[in-house]
Amino acid sequence: MDTTTPRTHIVGAGLIGASLGIGLAAEGWDVTIEDADPDAQALARSIGAGGDLAGATPDLVIVAVPPSAAGRVVADSLTRWPTAVVTDVASVKAPIAEAADATGAGERYVGSHPMAGREVSGGLGAQGDLFKARPWVICPNGATAAAVDVVTRVPAALQCDVVTMEAHAHDAAVARVSHAPQVAASAVAAALGILDADDVSLAGQGLRDVTRIAASSPHMWADIARLNRAHLIETLDHIIDDLDEVREASDIGEAITDLIERGRFEVARIPGKHGGAKRDWLPVTVIVPDTPGQLLRLLAHTAEEGVNVEDIAIEHSPRQPVGLTTLYVLPSRAAHLAAALERHGWEIAAS
Amino acid sequence: MDTTTPRTHIVGAGLIGASLGIGLAAEGWDVTIEDADPDAQALARSIGAGGDLAGATPDLVIVAVPPSAAGRVVADSLTRWPTAVVTDVASVKAPIAEAADATGAGERYVGSHPMAGREVSGGLGAQGDLFKARPWVICPNGATAAAVDVVTRVPAALQCDVVTMEAHAHDAAVARVSHAPQVAASAVAAALGILDADDVSLAGQGLRDVTRIAASSPHMWADIARLNRAHLIETLDHIIDDLDEVREASDIGEAITDLIERGRFEVARIPGKHGGAKRDWLPVTVIVPDTPGQLLRLLAHTAEEGVNVEDIAIEHSPRQPVGLTTLYVLPSRAAHLAAALERHGWEIAAS
Structure with a gap:
């Protein structure tokens, strides 16, 4: 593997793009950044997220635009820089890979999904450590091994936890571990609508836990749901079927016991400390x-x-x-x- | 109000009955306890949860048996002690009130629902502080003011947070703040079933929060669901309708945005510190x-x-x-x- 760091150009100076720029620059990488919005671009450059590409040729392009624009900007970037490896950071991966493949240059595209712990936005909050110690999914798709190597150096430099997956498997997994839980939490919260304030005050820790992510802003969720529609619907169908089974059971007690037993078994598989199954604390x-x-x-x-x-x-x-x-x-x-x-x-x- | 403490008899020496006995005895109350299971009864008496009634006449009877038996034991107690005020601790209240009313002695029955923070069971774990600083719901139903006064002295002695509600309103509220969230969390967890271990490892804090209560044991949920079936199904219908709307929307992005906005509004009503709306920490x-x-x-x-x-x-x-x-x-x-x-x-x- 090449030991010099790739000359890296970031397209998109929002929170994620600017944070990647700051983080990579701090590791000594040669980073440039651009944004269609001149104010966002000027802000990102002023806080050390990267300089001006000024006609130079990047080795690596990181597309950090909203999910709905990622496919188009990835395809544009593969054409605009015909020797560069291109990656993107959208939280849905198969549609972006398809857009890259459609250009005929899919061997230079590698999907990335850096997973921040909670939703955040805006270039002003940018910081180099945003993804540190978090999972960073790499989807090689049809890329060459050399292209995968170049992209993998980004999460390695930022001390992320690299996970390699196939794009469709990634999208199916995030529908189950992230997108559908958000929708279900919002639906549980929305069902509180008919209660008055005294009734809501009976809420215990269980309800607070279940609905915590329902407090997050709808920012980006529309894009994500549109891009991952099929996997999200498949997961919602699974959840709806389980709820329907409870509501239609001749013995609701038995149906609930069965569902709770199945849920318990799955929850025990969610990793806790150091990758082990969750301990029984x-x-x-x-x-x-x-x-x-x-x-x-x-x-x-x-x-x-x-x-x-x-x-x-x-x-x-x-x-x-x-x-x-x-x-x-x-x-x-x-x-x-x-x-x-x-x-x-x-x-x-x-x- | 009478300042002497009521002679109190507890029927049921599981975790809740024994904890109430220990807590009231610690406040100087004259407490006795019995259980159909002689071992449980002996254990409760040995840990200070109460003595032997031995033919004495209680002023107050607290029925602390599993929810499915509560209606029958409340009715039996109203008959067995024709001058006593009777309460119970089941987490569903209207069916118990109906059983009490059917005896013709409903004016001596007051429903209670002490809300422990997390599920626990077994007399061995009993302790007097189990419900301290937690909500204790009182459902007066058709009881006399004197009967309500006597029952209210229990949560007052144990330093609980007393909330007075109508039984049906209570049952409708707990379906929304407790029973349906449990079922939905289990359904979200059960949907992880098709994922392999690597996929599940993408889980972030959001999934952990949503599914935390899905790890609880199915103990008692069958009883609760059977007793609160109508309210639970009404709530599940609300949740299913919202999920169906998302899956069938011509624009899934717009449907998700709408649901998340509605959920956010409701989550903001869940009380946080000192009864205020949750602050934006x-x-x-x-x-x-x-x-x-x-x-x-x-x-x-x-x-x-x-x-x-x-x-x-x-x-x-x-x-x-x-x-x-x-x-x-x-x-x-x-x-x-x-x-x-x-x-x-x-x-x-x-x-």
């Missing part, structure tokens, strides 16, 4: 006064006992000046921790 | 090495800066020895916190 729930520094005190006492906290959930009580903080710990440590925290004066609500 | 995401004490260091640095942490999310990276910890803080403090943590040597992944 035990919760220790503590009543924490809602004053500054209390959470810190709680964790200090936990650390004193040598117990590692695997996860935390904080639940604010609607009408009381206390919150419930749940510490998830290894099963072998839960009873010890609960007893120790009580000795430190904490009130344990459940463990 | 801003996330500051930090890369945290997965070694003991790091979370504590992070929160210590945050406290040093005088920034209060409103919520925390911890995301473990599947293939790397680091995790991403997101601190949610007031919008006015986010930029300051991110800059300060960087000065303390933390790597900020996004803010």
Whole structure:
């Protein structure tokens, strides 16, 4: 593999394009950036996301435009720079690969999907670390091994977690792990519409968890749904069929038990720490006064006992000046921790 | 109101019955407890959940049996103790009220629904604080004011957050805030079934949040679904209709945008801190090495800066020895916190 870094040109200076520019420039790469919007382009250049290509020939072009425009801009870029390797960052991959193949230069196109943890937008928020420690999917499609190598150097430089997949498999997977869950969470939230404020106040941590992503803005979802329509509908059909089975069952209890059992089995496959299956951590729930520094005190006492906290959930009580903080710990440590925290004066609500 | 505490008898020595017994006894109440299972009864008595009624006459009977048996045991109790006020703790209320009314003694029955934060079971885990700072719904139905007063003293003694509702309104509300979200989360999880392990590893925090309650055991859900069938089906219909609209739309993008907008509006109504609408906290995401004490260091640095942490999310990276910890803080403090943590040597992944 070539050890010099590829001369890299980024098309699109939104949050993702500008963040990639800043991140790669910080690693010493020669980066240029352009945007159809002169203001966005000037802003990106001013914050160090890349310089002016000025007629030079890039080795690598990263297309970072909205998903609906990605196919067209990838095809244009393959034509405009006939020796460059081209990648893009859209969250749906097969339609972009088709657009690249249609130019006859598909061997120079490699799909990328850097997965940021939460939705963000706008060049002003750009930062080089946006994708660090996150999965970055590479879809080689019909690309040459050399083209794949060049594109893979981007997530490697940014310390991402590289995952190689076929484009259709990627699109089918993100429909199930990301696009359909968003739609279902929104539908659960929308069903609260008939409730008055007192009724909604019965909400517990379960509803808050299920609907957390329903609070995200619809920005980009229309594009994503249009591009991944077939896989999304296939997944929604699966979900609708399961819900229909419950509503039409002669014994709704039996149908619910069956669905919950199947769901449990699948949830256990979602990776937790370090790629292992999710461990069965035990919760220790503590009543924490809602004053500054209390959470810190709680964790200090936990650390004193040598117990590692695997996860935390904080639940604010609607009408009381206390919150419930749940510490998830290894099963072998839960009873010890609960007893120790009580000795430190904490009130344990459940463990 | 009478200031002496009611002589209280608990029927059912599972987790909830035994926890109520321990909690009330700790407040100085005269508590007795019985269970059809002699082992469960002996265990509950041995851990201080109550003594032997031994033919005495209770002022208050708390029925804490599985939901499917609650109606029958409430009716039996109204007959067995013709001067006692009777309540129960099932999570569906209208069918129990109907069973009470059918005895002709409905004026001595008041429904209760103490809402524990997460599913738990078994008398051995019993503790007096199980429901502290949680909502406790009271459904007066046709009860006398005196009967309502007696029952309300239980959540008051246990420092619960008392909410008074009509039984059908309660059942309609819990279908939307609890029962249907559980079913939908299980259906989203079940749809992961066709994916292989690599595909599932693309799961981000969004899927983990949506499916967290899908990991809970089906214990009791069959009973609850049978008792609250009509409200649950009405809610599932609402969700299915919304999903159908998306799958059948001529423009799926427009349909998704509409659904997400409606869902967002409702999520904003879920109460957060102190009963206010959820604030728009801003996330500051930090890369945290997965070694003991790091979370504590992070929160210590945050406290040093005088920034209060409103919520925390911890995301473990599947293939790397680091995790991403997101601190949610007031919008006015986010930029300051991110800059300060960087000065303390933390790597900020996004803010």
